[in-house]
Amino acid sequence: MTEVQKIEFSPEAMLEVSRIVSHYPQDKMKSALLPVLHIAQNEFGGWLSAETMDYVARLLHIHPIEVYEVATFYSMYNTKPVGKILIEVCQTGPCCLNGAEKIVSYIEKKLNIKVGETTKDNMFTLKTVECLGACGYAPMFQIGETFYEHLTEEKVDMILENLKQEKLKAINN
């Protein structure tokens, strides 16, 4: 069954959008696009559908193509659905010197998915990303706005279990 969700910002999100737009000259509203797309992605399921991008375009008085070209350029914008918990493991050189590849393999085995895939229950998506600025605290991954550093297999187990329980609680409430 498909869910049809009307794309419209909550009042809180709208307030945040107004605050952001006020940072730029009045005729330069397009500058708000990157921060507003982050808000939109968080509001509407962790990804940017065409409907969501069209809505943002209308809000900022720009053409949809101007939103599509930005959403497809920057790696933090997901133009396809993702699971409830998006795990982004750094895979760049310095992290690899400290076991990043082993952590990726461990998560793949643990969740029974490959990099880029989502678990069948739609709970976890695993991605590898480039240098996150945590090279001295490797290996590490980012989930949401949080960096989880100095990872071990035990820590990975704990972090993922805790996050999953939080999500399940939130869903059931």
Next chain:
Amino acid sequence: MGRKLLLEHLNKANINTMEGYLQNGGYRSVEKALKKMTPDEVTEEVKKSGLRGRGGAGFATGMKWSFLDRNSGKPRYLLCNADESEPGTFKDRLLMEKIPHLLIEGMIVSSYALGCRTSYIYIRGEYMFILRILEKAIAEAYAKGYLGENILGSGYSLDLHVHPGAGAYICGEETALIESLEGKRGNPRIKPPFPAIAGLWGCPTIVNNVESIAAVVPIINDGGDEYAKIGIGKSTGTKLISASGNINKPGVYEIEMGISVEEFIYSEEYCGGIKNNLELKACVPGGSSVPILPKHLLLKMSDGNPRLMTYESLSEGGFATGSMLGSGGFIVYDEKACIVRNTWNFARFYHHESCGQCSPCREGTGWMERVLHNIEYGHGKMEDIDLLWDIQRKIEGNTICPLGDAAAWPVAAAIRHFRHEFEYHVKYPNRVFDEDHVYQPEMKMQKV
């Protein structure tokens, strides 16, 4: 014990709050600059200090400021480049995360010097949690009257905003950063025109790294001449080094320019030596874009003198035998590290981050990644090594922005100094599948 101009109060209680920051001498440079100095006098101190851009290019900051067009009639903008994405670099993160007010103080003084009414901090999207910290600190600054209208009754007004990126290394390049701030894809612009003439929305703009702007605070507090007393030659003041890799104590270290590379790697005050009692094999001293150096070229210059942590000393010998200080992203490799694998890893990075405008970069980075992948996974041919050399040579200098060069240099350096590892991968494709990817004894570097 080296002097700490930026991180002196790092571990003081509440240093991330206005209260804690003020208790440790914060915002003195704002009082001094706005009440006792003209904007040009501030710029003069920065020139005297010899401060060089701390993002990686090392261009004289005072000179860059003097290029700003002050007569266009258009608003002028100062953009702080907090897009920190150079692999191996995490110093700006520490500054902003732990002592946000230091950056804000530096932004106020620098904006005053440049005559800006509104300034922005462009921060990489992955540092969203730091954006929150900065916005909280900015709100504290407004509440205390350090931002907004008529700061401290000086007549100078400034608004400061934080603007997030969304995952693009290329947006650390100043013109791509400007494009991104304008709400577009991060495609670098051809220079000239330089941002100092036509930048953000076509207005005169200066883009400076986080650490450069933070350094303006001690420069104004103590004077440019005092700052210039630290360091050697054209490498004055202190530098934040991000140390990572196979060392005992990875982390951010503030060093006085001029300590030796050997001391930095082995002293307990800094990296504490190589982990697990292994031998040092190689080092990338300034972020992934700078040439990797084998141990014998890293620790000594061509005249036999110890190599120092300065711009000049790390560049001595050019790319034949030297490297660069760059961003100070200091990555250390032990004897078990695979240089071929590391080169492939970096090639994959640059291919992913290429904006795609220039054919040599867009196609060349992808090509190098594929050839390196073949070699690393046992499908390489001997001709591939010269092919790689040829590809990187044809990217270098043929692109709108330096990302092409940044992609070419690691490949060139790896082949120049570690060709035997590439040949080993081609000659013995089966051995590269060892679980730890450990080399056979005959492949170890000759000890000097």
